[in-house]
Amino acid sequence: MSIHAGTGAEQRIVDDRDVSVEAFVVEKADYYTPIFELLQRGKLPRWHMNIWGLLLPWFWAAMRGTWIMFWIALALDVLAIVCLMQVVKFSPLLAEAQANAADNVTLIARYSGWIQSFGTVGVIALIAGRLWMGSSANRFYYGQYTRWRTDKGVANGVNMRRVILAAVIIALVAPLTIYRASQQRLDERACLNQIRAGETVTALLAQHGVSDVAELLPKLSARADDLAAEKASLDAISDRTEAQNTRRSGIRKELRGAERDLSTAEDFVAISRRDRFDCWFIDDFPTVARIDPPEDVVYRSVPDEEAIAAGDEDATKVIRIVKDPVEGRVVNIFTYSSESIDKSINYLRANFAGIFDAITHVLRQSLIRVEVAFMQTPWPVVSFLFIALSWAFTGKGTTIFVASSLAFLAVFELWQVAMQTMALVVVATAICILVGLPVGIWMAKNKVARVITEPILDVMQTIPSLSYLVPAVAFFGISQPPAVIATVIFAIPPMVKLTALGIRQVPESTKEAALAFGSSERQLLRKVELPMAIPSIMAGLNQTIMLALSMATISAFIGAEGLGALVTASLGDAQAGKGLLAGLAIALVAMMIDRILKGIRASFSRI
Template sequence: MTDTGLELGPKALDSSIGEFVKEREDYYTAEFAKIQGATGFAWSWNLMAAVFGPLWGAYRGLWGFFWTFLVLELFALVQLGRGLWADLGAESLARVERLTANIEARRERAREALAAGDQAAADSSLKVAENLEKAVANAQAAADAAAADAFGILLIGIALFVLVKLLEGFYANYAYEKQYLRWRTDENTPSGLNTTSAALGGLLLLGIWPLTLYRFTVSKPNEFITTFPIDKEFFTPTANWMEGGFDWLAVEFGGVFKGVTTSIKWVLDGLEVILVDTPWPVVMLVIFVMAWRLAGPRVAIFSAAALAYLAFFGLWEVSMVTVALLGAAAFLCLIFGIPLGIWFGKSQRAYNAALPVLDFMQTMPAFVYLIPIIAFFGTGKPPGVLATIIFAMPPVIRLTALGMRQVPAGTKEAAVAFGCTKWQLLRDVEIPLAMPSIMTGINQTILMCLSMVVIASLIGAGGLGANILEALQYAAKGQGMLAGLAILFCAMVIDRIIQGSYRRSEKASGG
């Protein structure tokens, strides 16, 4: 089906519904009309869906319905099983047995100590036994309370199961009507009755429900269910092999890694000369004037207030070190990220090849980056910048590529028709139109660079991150908050200047 059909009249609509549902055409025609004609909630009830639940969804090709209510029904059944069969106080009773055995052992020691004439040791063992008896009483009370809760859990399970069945009955026709509308424009949407899907749904139920119910209702389930049946025999050899690989790479390509570190150190040293070694009044004045000229008086006033905060709380030098780290990382991210984003935006094949790498860079926990960074580049500020680059570069690449792909094809065709070369098309048409997305990527990259400041301090990057790390180690709450606010203000000043400069240039060009 490819027509929308609604303008063809009730007969065409009825015919398409029959073609879609295959069985119970009159019922679904009436229910779909009720749903489509209602301005609010339509009381549409599907008895078969309420009775068979997830299996009905699988039979009708509604896999979203199947998985949603498979989980909800299972949750309700677990509560029913716990209320009916589970020994809720088993753990506490097992603790009672262990404590009782310990008490007997302590009393035996006391008797032996008395027989040996050691009154002090006997008194000590008896005192421990008395304390353990109190623990036994508490554990027994907990076991009794858990057993008494069984009836309440059973009632909750019954209530949940009834509620889920009501939801299934009332929601089924809504979900099926949405699938019908999708089917009218997409022939690949499942329709009719599918016994293969129903059989697959039944197998999934048999594979998921019994094992889960067994796990949560049996006091001591089989170890095979609770523990994956394998030991760590593969872990140590694999870890040793990977460690050997790291060592081999560090030795064989040590010159390359040293060259990368030296290059980053040059950029970092240059920024530190400008920001740290230059007298602070000069740096503050230059930033204020730059903010005024590029972003306007409001951003300039905010920048001056933020810089005053850094100075008055004695955080000027460490803040400038942090800005140098951020500047080096952000500069390298943009230098490499924007051209890569442009390339990926113009070549879908290149983007598809890079997508797994970008996903890896964004999803791998930040602390894990530090392992290969330390192995290949050592510790200090340049390795901290490298770790920040890995973490912060993907947003500017992705958003630049997105902006390039969103440039209208008609605009590019018109520019080529007027004689634009590829370079002119890129410089004068594609990049300007993609600039809002690129600026968003720059913003996200800067903020993610700042978020890595504390983590990079773990490998000796220094700056405000070291202050926060020290505050965490010694629970110095005030020190940590002041340093955290300093990082926030640094990020806001940089972002406001860059974004304000872009907005001013847009206004000046009439964009």
Template sequence: MHTDTRQQAPLQEFAHRSADYYAEAFARLGEKGWAALPFNLAATLLGPLWAAARGLWWLFWLAAGADVAALILLARALWSEPATSSLLAGGVLLLLAARLLLGFGANVAYQARYVRWRIDRRLSHGLSSWRVAQGALLMAATYPLTIYRFGAPTVSAWVTEFPTREGIASQTAEVIDAAVEWLTVNFEGLFEVITLSVRAILDALELMFVGTPWPVMALIVLLLAWRLAGSRVLIFTAASLLYLGLFGFWEKAMSTIALVAASVFICLLLGTPIGIWCAKSRRANALITPILDMMQTMPSFVYLIPAIAFFSIGKPPAVLATVVFAMPPMIRLTTLGILQVPEAVKEAMLSFGASPRQILFKAELPLAVPSIMTGVNQAIMMSLSMVVVAALIGAGGLGYDVLFSLQHLETGKGLLAGIAIVLSAMVLDRIVQGRRSKS
């Protein structure tokens, strides 16, 4: 069976050695498909090393996993007293079956890589002694210990337990405790100013949301929903407010919304300048991005620890913990919005003599408003997700009802309070995103 010379040239470049064999194998697969799978003896004998040499790393790990499983059975059979013939037979059969499957499937996998290589020539191809060395090192690093761990009747402690020094965790924790205590004592005035500032914002918002007569507040919310999002959101908002009122959640819902509003206000106040800074400075972006990654992956309960340590308990530390949890999307989306401003717009303004400040305030920020508003929306959603967690340190609101129901196993009350939180989140989301959905 011969192949066209025009097809032979790229295959020679791709396969290097054994190009004639793979040309024939690929031709058989193209003509008869899976009905006539060509058997690859080299893949059967070399196993994972063949896959590594050809750059098929996913096949390398599959073959290596099958080898290790078979060798574990063989090790258990040989190390057991007396030797277990069933385990021995199972290990041999598994090894043979895995290698036969690899032999029949190797050419199919290699043909698929050849098709991808024809599209993207940057893919690794041919035989590589470096890849063989990598595969051998990986096998040497994983096979012996894994087989010993699962095959031996008794295993040394150094294999199962990470070597560490006893007491290192407690000593490090003591250092952190001492640092927190030093900061608390020496910066008490700063923490007090921050607490008073947050409390002032929160008190003003609670006076507006909670102190305002409920008919007036309900009318304002309904008008906002209608003007910003339309009649459908108006109907949904009216139904949600009716639910909050009928089930006695009105005051607690307004208190929760005040806490969320304070958190989002601080996020907007701090997150927007930081986002602009990250967009303007690569060094700042490289420095702040890992911090944002840590803030987004840290469990939300962990934020309560420094909040209590520096600001005691109550609503102000709950707001600050919520701000730390909800600020990353505000910063990221502000940065993204400014970076997505077309270069042509900035170049046109520069050509007319605009200063960097004029470009920022008259072009970049206005064009980044949709992205910034998405950041505000995400901050609102993440703040509401902290409601129950913040209730642990005295935030009150709807989160307290959920926490109380959880502690006393009152399923009905907890479910009603949870629905109230969901409805509050949905109303805020629809109103904030309403202008964009109408356009």
């Protein structure tokens, strides 16, 4: 059926469209053909409703393959029902509070407000959501139809397999979510107590040689009764011997243990299926693995007296101390892994202390020399260098900004502190260049290296910056050198990635021409690839410096000096003004460096 009247050519276009609509919808073509025609003209009223989209939007959307609408419809319906379930959850609490209204005025007002708010939002979301889905269903479907006309891979027709898939999705998402919304928050220790009770009962079953809790309870009860009877008989003796007193003390201890085991077994039996279900599906992810902890080992470095007597005054030896494990202690995988890492770090620190001390010494001396260079150089010289670089590579506006930023540091007496931050950034950036540039070249030249290093760099960029402080402190203590190491690890990924990217982006035709003229691989890298990759490398350097500056600020938590230390101190003392001024100084330093490096990078791009 066509509602378009016109010339013969126009009529043929409509007929072709009608045929394609029928091929697309498969079923109910007589309904969708005029609807699509009105949508194509922009004349379908907004209030027009698709009945299936109004009543069962997720069923209709899945059947027709309109998955965007399916997810929107499911989300809106679940949101509405979750809000309404809050009314179900808080109504009994309100009734309980109203039973003693004088003592629960605040709770009554709170629960009443929650019930009214959630009820209103739930009803509005359900009604408005359904009306919107009913009026939007045909529009979603028409958009799918227009995509199908150019891409036959787009879902079309009616497919019950899609309905089955949608039913599985709804079964996985909706019931648990709605059930969780109707329940009070679980006691944070309830599930842990369930796990511990299960572990204790498992151990008791093995200890008493039974296979079922029903058989275990009588044995535990009988043992507790026997111990209680023996204790009562000893208590009845007025003139007890020393052996009897010792026995009485032992029985009291055994009785407490037996009663504790009996109580634990009874609590385990009393755990309902609903409690188990809640802990498995609506609490935190269930802890299914409880394992014995790793060996409790401590490595300690002590002076080696024999070596010292032989003339080596710095000689040390490593003593391995093994502690007895706590009886019955089991841990989850997280605790097991963290304790194993701690033990490994302890081992490395004890056995390779000389290497860590040497790295610390090199970094500390480098920082001292760079700090001397920045802080002992007269401020007019440093200012002139910044302004000259800005004038040479950027515009007049950036030069004025750099001069104003330097004036801010000087006027607010933050010059020396800013130079300390700059020293840390310079040392960290230098290490990033020395390490990152060769690694980036290696990545660009070696596919295997790229496959190995790219995931590592991605992880390094994803880990929160504060996390880098933990291993740095574990190996090097609290001071400036571990701050440099943490800064390098945090800031090096852009240098490596953009170096590799710049070299890989060199046109193959350019490289083939250089090789055709007799260039070796080393000459190709040095005279063709690296020069053409300089803009990308400079972008990596820019990002590395920015990250190093941000990490140098955070590193104040482990002893780094500079502007970050001011921010940390103001945070601890709640001095907002001091912290804001120090933060503004950090921002100005970062912006100065960023603008100058962008100008330098732009000048290389023009070469």
